[in-house]
Each structure stands twice: as C-alpha cells, then as structure tokens.
Amino acid sequence: MAPISGMSFEATETDGLPAALMLRAAATSSFGMTLADARQPDHPLLYANDAFTAMTGYDAREVVGQNCRFLQGPETDPESVAKIRQTLKSGVASTVLLLNYRKDGSRFWNRFQLSPVNDDAGKLCAYLGMQVDITEEIDRIGMENERQKLETLGRVAGGVAHELNNALQPILLYAELLADEDARNPAMLNQCSKGIFENARFASDVVNQVLSFARRDSSSNLVYDARTIIGEAVDFAAEYLPSSIVFDRQGFEPGGPLDGKQIKINRTGLLQVMTNLFKNAADATRDKGRIVVTLWLSGDPAARSGHSDDPQNYVVISIADNGHGIESKTLKHIFEPFYTTKAPGEGTGLGLSTIYGIVERWGGRIAAHSTPGKGTTFRVLVPITSNA
Numbered sequence: 001m002a003p004i005s006g007m008s009f010e011a012t013e014t015d016g017l018p019a020a021l022m023l024r025a026a027a028t029s030s031f032g033m034t035l036a037d038a039r040q041p042d043h044p045l046l047y048a049n050d051a052f053t054a055m056t057g058y059d060a061r062e063v064v065g066q067n068c069r070f071l072q073g074p075e076t077d078p079e080s081v082a083k084i085r086q087t088l089k090s091g092v093a094s095t096v097l098l099l100n101y102r103k104d105g106s107r108f109w110n111r112f113q114l115s116p117v118n119d120d121a122g123k124l125c126a127y128l129g130m131q132v133d134i135t136e137e138i139d140r141i142g143m144e145n146e147r148q149k150l151e152t153l154g155r156v157a158g159g160v161a162h163e164l165n166n167a168l169q170p171i172l173l174y175a176e177l178l179a180d181e182d183a184r185n186p187a188m189l190n191q192c193s194k195g196i197f198e199n200a201r202f203a204s205d206v207v208n209q210v211l212s213f214a215r216r217d218s219s220s221n222l223v224y225d226a227r228t229i230i231g232e233a234v235d236f237a238a239e240y241l242p243s244s245i246v247f248d249r250q251g252f253e254p255g256g257p258l259d260g261k262q263i264k265i266n267r268t269g270l271l272q273v274m275t276n277l278f279k280n281a282a283d284a285t286r287d288k289g290r291i292v293v294t295l296w297l298s299g300d301p302a303a304r305s306g307h308s309d310d311p312q313n314y315v316v317i318s319i320a321d322n323g324h325g326i327e328s329k330t331l332k333h334i335f336e337p338f339y340t341t342k343a344p345g346e347g348t349g350l351g352l353s354t355i356y357g358i359v360e361r362w363g364g365r366i367a368a369h370s371t372p373g374k375g376t377t378f379r380v381l382v383p384i385t386s387n388a
C-alpha cells in the first residue's frame with residue numbers, strides 16, 4: 001500500500017467499520033485516490049493509491065509531500081485549473097476534465113473529482129481527490145465526431161452534385177435546341193431562354209445556400225431593436241402563408257421585458273430564417289393548421305420553459321405548429337445539410353442547415369422539439385447585445 005505520511009488522523013473505528021478496512025478499500029480501488037493535507041500550505045499529498053500510481057507512472061514515494069499540480073503541463077486548460085482553485089476556496093465539491101501528463105510525458109484525460117473532508121469538529125482538514133483516466137472514451141468520441149463530420153461532408157458533396165446536375169441537364173438540353181438552326185422560332189427561343197434562366201438561378205441558389213452554410217462571417221451583422229426587427233420579419237414571412245393557415249402571434253406588444261432590447265443580426269438572414277420556418281410549419285400542417293409565433297426573453301421569470309442556465313440573455317422566438325410532427329430519429333438530423341424528409345424535387349434539404357448557420361453566426365442557437373401527431377416547435381435564441 002502507498003505510504004501515508006504526516007497523517008495526523010486517528011485510524012479508529014468509524015460507524016462500526018474499521019478504518020483500516022476503509023484504507024484497504026481505497027488502496028484497491030480502480031479509481032485513482034489521493035488525499036491532500038488542507039492544513040498545510042500548498043496542500044501536499046498525504047496519500048496516493050495504486051490506481052493513481054499506475055495511471056500516472058509516478059511512484060507513491062515521489063508524490064507524497066508534493067502538490068498534485070506536477071501532473072499538469074503546457075496543454076492543461078487553465079480554466080479547469082481555475083475551477084479546482086475555486087473548489088479549494090469554496091469547499092464545494094466539483095468534477096473537472098483535465099489534460100494531465102504522466103511521468104514519461106505522455107498525455108491522458110483525467111476526470112478529476114475533488115471534495116473537502118472535515119474533521120470531527122467540522123473543520124476542513126483534508127481534500128480527497130479521485131482520478132479516472134478517460135482517454136479511451138475521449139478518443140472514441142473524437143473518432144465518432146470525425147466519422148459524423150465525414151458522413152455529413154459526403155452528404156453535402158453528394159447533395160450539391162445531385163442538385164447541380166438536376167439544373168444542368170435541362171440547361172444542356174435547351175442549349176442543344178438553340179444550336180439547331182432549323183428548329184429556331186420565337187416561341188422556342190423564349191422557352192429556351194426561360195428554361196436556362198430558371199435552372200441557372202436554381203443552381204446559383206444551391207451554391208449560395210451552401211456558401212452561406214459554410215461561411216462563418218458575421219461582418220454584415222448590425223444592431224437592431226429586437227421587437228421591431230423580429231416583428232418586421234414575421235410580417236414579411238406571414239405574407240407568404242396560405243390564407244387557410246390560422247396564424248397567431250404573442251409577446252410582440254410594447255411595454256414588456258423586451259422593451260429597449262437590442263440584437264446584432266443581419267436582416268436578410270432573419271427574413272430567411274422566418275420564411276423557412278414558416279414554410280416548414282405550413283407544410284407540416286398541409287396548409288390547414290395553426291402556427292403560433294411567440295416572443296419572450298430567456299431571463300424573464302414569467303417566461304415559459306425553454307430558458308437555460310446560461311447567464312447570457314436571449315430573445316427567444318418560438319414558432320409552433322400543430323402539424324404531423326417529426327419522429328425523434330429524424331429530429332436528430334434535421335439541421336444537417338441535404339437531410340430532407342420531403343419527396344425528391346420538393347426541397348433541397350438545405351433550408352434548415354442554412355438557417356442553423358445563420359443563427360450560429362449571430363452567436364445564437366436553434367433547437368426543435370416535436371411530438372409526432374401533435375406538432376413541432378422551433379426555438380430561435382438570439383443573444384441580447386444591450387440592456388438599454
């Protein structure tokens with residue numbers, strides 16, 4: 001067992017359990033376990049179990065008496081270390097993920113849990129640290145992310161190729177017709193130029209949407225009064241809704257928590273977001289349902305569910321329909337490029353991925369919740385830039 005030096009605690013019976021047995025349990029634990037003296041300056045280690053020494057490559061004799069920061073190195077995140085410092089100060093237990101270094105210099109991911117230990121008088125006397133090497137888990141997540149990225153990239157490339165091909169085929173056909181001098185007549189020329197124009201414009205739209213998704217440029221964002229600009233965009237998008245849709249809006253009245261709140265966005269992007277979400281909502285109800293747009297502030301205590309513990313305040317735009325809803329297995333993919341549930345030719349599958357990119361560029365977020373058979377709600381969160 002690793003040495004326990006300078007330990008001024010009595011190894012007596014505790015609640016009927018011999019302390020020696022508890023120490024043996026700690027020694028054989030598969031988690032790294034360390035105990036540091038809270039009463040000594042710089043909290044030297046009093047104890048390190050075998051799992052800790054196996055994980056780090058250090059001998060227990062080398063680490064006892066040292067502060068455990070010897071495991072840190074150039075790429076250890078200073079914010080995680082600051083969180084440990086905060087725990088030491090506040091006495092409130094915490095868990096952090098740390099990049100640590102073994103004795104041989106190799107790196108490992110340490111899921112580190114730190115908790116204070118009090119003596120019988122309730123006075124802080126030690127800190128208990130528990131270490132778990134989760135490098136394999138992190139690598140697996142990284143590989144899975146990479147795999148998903150490649151899959152998405154493949155879908156994007158395939159989708160772009162498919163859409164552009166769809167546009168190019170008729171353009172080639174019209175070009176061939178134009179080349180045939182004998183067939184040329186005003187009606188044919190008119191039809192060809194119209195066909196070429198429409199298909200070229202479709203191809204250009206596809207390219208622009210892909211570019212808009214890929215670009216991470218927020219330079220065209222400007223500051224607007226939140227309620228006014230969102231109201232305008234909602235008016236604009238509602239114009240295109242079929243008259244058979246029942247449309248309702250809530251939270252747009254002046255005199256509420258949104259008064260004076262500003263957001264930094266690009267106007268065209270907002271119009272695109274609203275138009276797209278309204279069109280999807282209308283399609284989901286087969287143009288016969290109800291769409292409700294609600295506006296609120298995420299920090300508003302009167303606001304309904306959906307606000308996060310993020311200290312940043314957001315304007316939340318919720319677009320709810322009572323359409324057919326979306327299955328959860330589909331919901332997971334809806335913001336991916338070229339993922340579409342619509343029939344071929346009905347949609348490019350770029351709409352939601354494009355607006356996802358737009359909202360991200362504002363520093364905002366978009367999420368969807370759905371109950372199949374009952375409807376879908378999209379929530380767009382736009383960060384407040386001023387509380388004027």
Ligand SMILES: Cc1cc2nc3c(=O)[nH]c(=O)nc-3n(C[C@H](O)[C@H](O)[C@H](O)COP(=O)(O)O)c2cc1C
Nearest residue numbers: 034035036067068069071072084085127128129131
């Ligand atoms: C019991 C105990 C175990 C610790 N174990 C680790 C560890 O496994 N890895 C690590 O990077 N830091 C560990 N630390 C944190 C560092 O020892 C140190 O407290 C931290 O770096 C913050 O202090 P500093 O800013 O003075 O370095 C541990 C601390 C204590 C009290």
